[in-house]
Amino acid sequence: MGGTLALGQRVRNSGLLRFAIRPGPMLYGLIIVGFWLLISLLAPIIAPYSPTHPFPDAVLAPPGSRFLLGTDRDGLDILSRLMWAPRIDLGIAVASTVLALCIGVPVGGFAGYFGGKGGLQGALATAAMRIVDVSQAFPVFVFALAIVAVLGPRAGNLIVAMAFVNAPVFIWLTRSQVLAVRERAFVEAARCAGNSEVRIAFRHVLPNALAAPLTQLSVVLGFSVLLTAGLSFIGAGVQLPTPEWGLMVSEGASTMITGQWWIALFPGIALGSAVFGFALLGDGLRVYLDPVLRQQAVRAQIGGGGILHSEGADPSALPALVESLPGALPIESRVVPVPAENPDLEPEPAAAGHSAFATTGAKEPTGRASILAIRNLRVDFYGESDVHRALDGVSLNIDSSESVGVVGTTGSGKSVMARAIMGLIQPPGHVAGGSIRFAGREMIGLEDAQLQPLRAHDFGFIVANPRARLNPVLSVGAQLVNVIRAKQSSLSRKAALQHALDLLDMVSIADAARIANSLPHELSGGMCQRILIAMAISSEPKLLIADEPTAGLDVTVQMQVLDLIKGLVDRSGAALILMTRDLGIVAHYTQRVVVLREGRIVEESEVKHFFERPEADHSARLLEAAFASVGSRG
Amino acid sequence: MHTGRLLLRRLLYLIVQLWGVATIAFFLVHLIPGNPAQALAGSGASAQSIHGIERQLGFDKPLPQQYVLYLWNVLHGNLGDSIFTGQTVLHDLEQRIPATVGLVTAAMLISVVIGVPLGIYVGLKRSGILSRIAFVYGMLTGALPDFWLGLVLIFVFFYLLRWAPAPLGQLDAIQSAPPHVTGLSLIDSLLAGDWVLFASALGHLVLPALTLVLVYMGNIVKMARSSMSEAMQSGYVEHARAMGLPNSVVLRYAVRNALAPVVTVIAFTYGFLLGGAVLVETIFSWGGLGQYAVQSITNSDYFAITGFVLAAALFMAVIYLVLDLVYAVLDPRIEY
């Protein structure tokens, strides 16, 4: 979806630096790697002795005041060697990784861009990937060992060997990125503009495919350090007396059994810490480039106590994330942060029959029993550096067998409201206050186990993007059977299956037995939505919550789904809350309209009244936009 | 039918891949400097006897001809003779494969039995002490050099505490090996019913296996954690909860979907270790494939190296084949 991609970009570009200096893996990684770089740079000044000058009088001296970390079998000072070693270790790692990148990116780019395109280039691309495949079957360490054996154990040859071993990583990554980027619309746009294929590849595709291989750089650096040390450890790498961590560990290997632990211990710690630093850095970069992971990481860091709407926050990111609906539209206007508290929204007396907002024309008490009463509901979402109040004092009454439409643009809080009623708000979301009473029973504060029977028997839930709502590896029939048995545990599997087929029949699925055996990805979006509806009505719920049930469906299928929902609700007498941004749906399929804007109800009216004379400015604007896009009334 | 077609395709691919590996290994090895005929004949041998050995091994022929000959021999199960041990390479490999496979399999079993449930648990409880520990452990273990960790374990458990036996192979030097059945002392002693020997073999296995577990289980924990956490946040898990499914079913949905990437990591690690537990084997003088490889390379032992590489590649190919089959079971969406 373009909407979510656009969002990702927006999040991504809000500053690598700001992300990096936040306490977290990336900062720690930077500190560790920076520390070793600094040490290697300053080694000539700060190292107490020469790394290659032996002290024959102090062979195998334990750590002490003269030799802080002791000496080895040749009487070399371990601390000094430890400080000089990163020049070799990091130097070889950096050089080999850069070389691997220089091999991997062009090869991977070529293989990705021309892969599957036929012609000479296509054949070359396939051939390149086959060679990479075969080289993957080689044991990495032995492969490097063999190359060094061929070339001779010198630092330069180590670099070449490790570049060969590591290049496939970059080839794979670059190729998969290019494969993805070349399908994007701006590449087609470049072709439309008259760019040649070569120009497209170099100007438009490759620069946009570099993020992933560059992220991997840090991880490969760490691996190279380990590999260098490992090769040197068995004598196939750097040779004595050059100071190198792996070599130093091997110097101490035999004395470990005889108790001289310091020779191998310290270089190993140094080695591990450097690799650890690179790993942290790589993990930080990975998280940084993935907006979803990034939200989690930040959430974990700020914990419970954030600051409401602090400076410099990007409030547009969160609501969109919260309402990450399929086909979600890109956020058009950024959400303006609302004041945290609003004195007008204090809980009103519970006796009030309808919301405090009830404006003229809102419904009169019908005498029907209220099935759902929401009072002053507040839901917060924790963001990178702020807390976004997704619902800000929402109060609403739903009567039994009433159909209510909740209208609002993306980010207005519709989906949050649906999930809050279902008790499905999860971190980084949090119900901050208010009350939701279903059939008189308070639901806020209930445990999952207490909510489960309510969800099973009394609620029906239908949402957008139905395919993603079904377990991808289980047949829809089996999933429907699981739902049915959650509601009637006494039912045998066979009886449940029969009930499932009946339900599929009820939602107008002609070929129920075949559909029941299908996996979700084998079914169309409309079909998956029918399955969700079948699940929702399997227990004859008292309240049906439909959150954008037809987003992403074709209009003729949308009509079928809406007709189906309406028919079922009419027959069963269930109440319906229908969240949508389509005023056309509200006009024809609900009795009452509730307008949400930035987490607050700005209007609540009978449908006819709403379309004739909207009360709130925001409602008028929504209607105007709807009519503008339609052109004229009807 | 699907599975059959998959097997066939993968087997064909495996053959092509092994041919590629054999080819690269052959030419790479022939670039290694040093004259094996010289080594075989001994340092004082005459030029004539060296030449004789060269002719006997076919080294006097042009390289392409040697290559064809080599492939022909490999096809007939003849991997050549090792210059260093004087045995056929096939025999050498048979001797050493059980030691490596046994060690690596033991380490992998422990890693899977502990790592997968641990990862799934911390994936479920994304906050909390255990989760943090698992995260740091996951990052740290990947960074620890296995050869160094092995040494530290030896120092602590052998030198300081005297709990572990000397790191000098699968049994104590004074003990004689059980009758050769598999080549892995642990199994052979068990088959022979020699409990003293079995205990000793088990004791010798602990430290090298522990080293591998500590270093390589981290990847499994990390992957299980992240894929479980991802599955728990998916739309289908939320919907399963919304439908009022019992927790056990919700968990089953999540685990089933989280397993596929974990299995991949397990397979990759297993394949990597079979060809790459070289350093740990060296430290513990384990006498497995890895040590054989290092020895062959340092001695320019042509046929031994190519034989080892082919064996390692075969291992990996078989593991990936099994991986594909497991994947097909775990994820019915995959079509072949």
Add this chain to the structure above:
Amino acid sequence: MKREPVLTVDGLVKHFPVRRSSKVVHAVNSVSFTIGSGETLGLVGESGSGKTTVGRCILRLIEPTSGHVVFNGTDLTTVSKSRLRKLRGSIQMVFQEPYESLNPRFTSRAIIEENLQLAGVASGSERRRRVGEVLELVRLPARVANTYPHGLTGGEQQRLSIARALSTRPDLIVLDEPTSALDITVRGDIIRLLRDLQHQTGVALLFISHDLTAVKEISHRVAIMYLGEIVEVAETDDMFSRQLHPYSLALLASVLFPDPTGPLGRVRVAGEIPSPVDLPSGCHLHPRCPYSIELCKEQWPPLREVAGRRVACHRAEDILRGAEPRAIDEVAS
């Protein structure tokens, strides 16, 4: 009003091969239409109708299987690649996802200038002048020139896309769902902008969309597609006041106007669009059609002239005379 045709599409066919099978996806089956200069043709259909494939074939982003696309007298399907590149400046395209269609590493200025450069505007100062001019034309502030796409709202991004397309002063712009990814409040603005630009520049538009309300606003004529074929073509007002093809009837009945007092269309099609790999026999709509008769199963209805428009339905005359559809449950069974 008869206009000189800018674009003539004649018998366009596009089949995609199905992997490991001798079958093909019949994405487009013999589509023909013309667009006159300064005219807008709305090409409407649901997913799977092949409307986007038609647009991509016209621009030769994919190679048509057969048929001709004649643009200003040149057959684009046979022209050489280098000649085609030169012609690109005269036919431009605007894509559905505005953000996706803009290279995230280029500033707005670089995006437009590249287009100009490739269209043969060699002078740098001329290009800069044209960038300013075209940004003004689409009512974007001049500061946008130095912004990257991610710094723009969805509406601004789509204006930038339109500016890019207009910059080379093309004769035809193919717009592929240009409003579908936009927020409702912006949709109307973009439509009005396109209409104004057409008045000012006389550019012809092929407006591909599933959004009937947008199509109604901007098109002079409307063509409705189903399963790779045009089933009905008419002047916009004629089409929206009366439909003669059952699919057009169902499609227009599905448009929910934001007016609770307005009537809800009655005609529905049953089930979902069948696979374009195995097309139904005869009329492709017959398994879903509430008007279908035996003939429809056997004989494919060609586009023909009925009551001043072109319809591909055996029962067009009956529908014109007010024939009643069957209930949808009967069709489904």
